[in-house]
Amino acid sequence: MIPFLHLGPLTIPTFGLMVATGLLVAAYVLQADFNRRRGQLQKYHSGKISGAEGAKDEGFLIIGIAGLAGLVGARLYHVLEAPRELLADPSMLISRFGFAWFGGFLGGFVALAILAQRFRIPLLEFLDICSPAAAVGYAIGRIGCLLSGDGDYGVPTTLPWGMSFPNGVVPTMERVHPTPLYEFFIWLAIAAFLWWLGKRALNGVRPGGEVFCGYLILTGAARFLIEFIRINPRSFFGLSNAQTASLISIVIGLLLLWRIKSGATPRAAAV
Numbered sequence: 001m002i003p004f005l006h007l008g009p010l011t012i013p014t015f016g017l018m019v020a021t022g023l024l025v026a027a028y029v030l031q032a033d034f035n036r037r038r039g040q041l042q043k044y045h046s047g048k049i050s051g052a053e054g055a056k057d058e059g060f061l062i063i064g065i066a067g068l069a070g071l072v073g074a075r076l077y078h079v080l081e082a083p084r085e086l087l088a089d090p091s092m093l094i095s096r097f098g099f100a101w102f103g104g105f106l107g108g109f110v111a112l113a114i115l116a117q118r119f120r121i122p123l124l125e126f127l128d129i130c131s132p133a134a135a136v137g138y139a140i141g142r143i144g145c146l147l148s149g150d151g152d153y154g155v156p157t158t159l160p161w162g163m164s165f166p167n168g169v170v171p172t173m174e175r176v177h178p179t180p181l182y183e184f185f186i187w188l189a190i191a192a193f194l195w196w197l198g199k200r201a202l203n204g205v206r207p208g209g210e211v212f213c214g215y216l217i218l219t220g221a222a223r224f225l226i227e228f229i230r231i232n233p234r235s236f237f238g239l240s241n242a243q244t245a246s247l248i249s250i251v252i253g254l255l256l257l258w259r260i261k262s263g264a265t266p267r268a269a270a271v
Contacts (some may be wrong), residue, residue: 001149001168018144023067026137029191031059033129033198040202041121058119063133066111073107105249108134124209124260128201131215132194138219139187146180154179154229177229183222190218209260216253220246 005012034041116126145152149168154177156162162175197211224246232240239247 001147001165003148003150003167003169014147015144015150018147019071019141022137022140022144023063025140026067026133027060027063029059029136029195030063030130030133031057033132033195034058037129037198037202059133062112062115062130063137065115066108066130067137069111070104070108073110074104076103076107122208124212127215128198128208128211131211132191132198135187135191135194135215135219139184139191142180142183142187146178146184151231152180153177153231154226155231157229176231179226179230183226186222186226187219190215190222193218207260209256213253213257213260216249216256220249220253224250 002014005014005017112127112130113123116123119126121129142152149165149170149172151168151170153163153165153172156174157177158175159177161178163178164175165172194211194214197214200206201210224243227240227243227246230240230242232242235241236244
């Protein structure tokens with residue numbers, strides 16, 4: 001694998017490069033979603049988001065803020081999983097490696113909740129717009145884990161597509177499941193499905209929040225299953241911390257979807 005790219009005097013971590021690429025692509029996806037929902041959003045705010053002059057760069061602003069908040073949350077969650085190690089070596093807080101998916105979700109969610117209020121869009125509809133972009137960004141970021149060999153790979157396997165990471169940040173000579181690659185394809189498929197859900201909502205009368213619920217349920221289920229072949233340590237009832245977080249994500253998504261289906265007021269179709 002290639003943990004670093006050496007360009008003359010510059011040394012570029014491939015993980016950071018792919019995270020940056022993921023944020024950039026996610027911003028384009030988010031901006032495209034804003035643009036296609038412009039008529040729908042005009043009823044909330046005629047200026048910043050949906051006006052002819054407004055829908056130009058909101059996606060980049062939102063992804064920039066939420067992406068940074070997500071990275072901070074992912075790093076904090078990861079180091080707080082091992083508080084003794086953090087106390088012994090506080091420099092872990094600023095390491096370039098070790099980010100937890102659920103911490104990134106929490107950090108990004110808090111930022112998005114604040115931004116939804118800033119842009120005067122109902123939170124659930126705002127999260128609907130952001131969900132496909134979030135899935136795309138995560139998928140591309142996982143390629144960074146694959147290139148750097150940072151320990152996010154799986155258990156040993158004899159399957160023909162098994163990979164070894166002799167030069168990785170966390171090296172292994174054994175052929176293991178390339179779980180970052182699995183997640184890349186799965187999260188891209190989830191993003192495509194969420195985009196389709198958003199398109200369906202635009203073509204009919206649907207309650208806000210369905211796309212976000214799909215994100216919670218599908219990404220939670222995907223991560224829960226992937227963890228069975230990951231090398232993460234087990235904690236609660238033989239599950240990893242990520243699996244516990246994934247179950248929480250699935251349950252919240254199902255409960256929220258049930259509430260939306262049973263009592264929410266449908267949103268109007270786009271103009």
